[in-house]
Amino acid sequence: xxxxxxxxxxxxxxxxxxxxxxxxxxxxxxxxxxxxxxxxxxxxxxxxxxxxxxxxxxxxxxxxxxxxxxxxxxxxxxxxxxxxxxxxxxxxxxxxxxxxxxxxxxxxxxxxxxxx
Amino acid sequence: xxxxxxxxxxxxxxxxxxxxxxxxxxxxxxxxxxxxxxxxxxxxxxxxxxxxxxxxxxxxxxxxxxxxxxxxxxxxxxxxxxxxxxxxxxxxxxxxxxxxxxxxxxxxxxxxxxxx
DNA sequence: ACGAAACATGCATATATTGTAATATATGAG
DNA sequence: CTCATATATTACAATATATGCATGTTTCGT
Numbered sequence: 001x002x003x004x005x006x007x008x009x010x011x012x013x014x015x016x017x018x019x020x021x022x023x024x025x026x027x028x029x030x031x032x033x034x035x036x037x038x039x040x041x042x043x044x045x046x047x048x049x050x051x052x053x054x055x056x057x058x059x060x061x062x063x064x065x066x067x068x069x070x071x072x073x074x075x076x077x078x079x080x081x082x083x084x085x086x087x088x089x090x091x092x093x094x095x096x097x098x099x100x101x102x103x104x105x106x107x108x109x110x111x112x113x114x115x116x
Numbered sequence: 117x118x119x120x121x122x123x124x125x126x127x128x129x130x131x132x133x134x135x136x137x138x139x140x141x142x143x144x145x146x147x148x149x150x151x152x153x154x155x156x157x158x159x160x161x162x163x164x165x166x167x168x169x170x171x172x173x174x175x176x177x178x179x180x181x182x183x184x185x186x187x188x189x190x191x192x193x194x195x196x197x198x199x200x201x202x203x204x205x206x207x208x209x210x211x212x213x214x215x216x217x218x219x220x221x222x223x224x225x226x227x228x229x230x231x232x
Numbered sequence: 233a234c235g236a237a238a239c240a241t242g243c244a245t246a247t248a249t250t251g252t253a254a255t256a257t258a259t260g261a262g
Numbered sequence: 263c264t265c266a267t268a269t270a271t272t273a274c275a276a277t278a279t280a281t282g283c284a285t286g287t288t289t290c291g292t
Contacts, residue, residue, distance in 0.1 A: 051252085051271085094132075
């Protein structure tokens, strides 16, 4: 019953979740679920500085969660796996069930759910 | 189109994923999916020091992902939402599709999938 | 009351992540 | 070639998280 390499696998999974553990990165993913977007478009939608977008995209690229494709002068980003949408959806259901502290958050979650 | 309080919600989601972003915590959750367990049992299964288990359980408790119930001298932990199982399963599928670097990891993931 | 077992917490130090700002690279227009 | 625009990288202080180990707390048996 060798169980040694399991540790490596868990570290890998942890790295994946860590990549999701940032407000801006989550928002980027939620936007990319609907539609591929350029850095510029992401920047406008997020309302943050350009370097912030690029560096968070770098994190998501580094974990193979998104991929960028050069299109002339701009770069269009896309999810590498549509299951990311499903993952975020299950996460939302979990929040909805138990993890909510304030009424405000709860209302927002319910609105999000209806929008999909 | 007020979009202001969204930031708070994203921070909340980020905190949730951050709670999953740790090898020991992931392992704990995978064990709890199958069966509720005491700290002692988790410690044995994980092969780590007791304070480590309690510490990581504290993180999971703090994000409402697990809950502990005193049973005499011991404390039995359980997932607060069975959807956690589904979440980890979707994550595993994503790894399986794209996020795998080494052959070793890939083989392990496939074994995990078959076991469920 | 005493001691042992099962958990939980605290703390010091090491390490990693973040925010911010400056700077670099690449592409296409003219 | 030069310039403007789009994107990427770097540097670094501030903050957050992890790790290892000592010490509390609660419960129960005797």
